[in-house]
Amino acid sequence: MIYLYWYLGVGIAVLAVVYGAHRLTKEKESESLRELLEAVNPDRKKLSYRILNNVVAPILAAILVVAVWPVAVYMKAKEMFKKKDDAEVEEEREFAVERKDLLERLTVQEVEKREVVTDPLKAAPELPFGHLHAAWKEFLKGHAEGGELWSFSARWQTTWGRKELRSGYVLVENGSPRAHFLTVWKDLPDDADAEDKTKRAGADDIPAWLRRQAD
Secondary structure, three states: OHHHHHHHHHHHHHHHHHHHHHHHHOOOOOHHHHHHHHHHOHHHHOHHHHHHHHHHHHHHHHHHHHHOHHHHHHHHHHHHHHHHHOOOOOOOOOOOOOHHHEEEEEOHHHHHHHOEOOOOOOOOOOOEOHHHHHHHHHHHOOOOOOOEEEEEEEEEEOOOOOEEEEEEEEEEEOOEEEEEEEEEEEEOOOOOOHHHHHOOOOOOOOOHHHHHHHO
């Protein structure tokens, strides 16, 4: 029995260390990402979802760590060594709209008229941006008086050399692009004619929220 007590005691100590390390390294969920996820999955706002996600799941995870702490130690050590190996890898640059990417100044009414989703199968609501209508309305809360709303299209190259097309709408204040709302996010081919072919957002473009989920 004494060995069991020692085992559980070590498990509790490991749990405390793992939890502390997790709190120190955990990245805060961005406001824009949370808004998009809530728009796609309204259940995230429900009390039952928050209880399962914020209470039940952590308790079960804690019990599991105490019960099989040698596995938790192995996984944490593996994660630490992996981070050490990747320490020299450059972090991904954060995308931001630049003045050269701006296309056309529009009103909110003009944008919503052109972005109304018409789905013959009625899978998406017939509203501007369909399922992302709530996220769009939340985005507009940052539309300060005197600010401008512009469409944009930008060619973006990631840190690892992948070329992408990102398009959508951006709030412009005092001539400087601020927050943006992505409607297109897709890879670009390497051929020389890619820019001319991809400047126009077609019906086959992948919505930004779907691309993020796929990643």
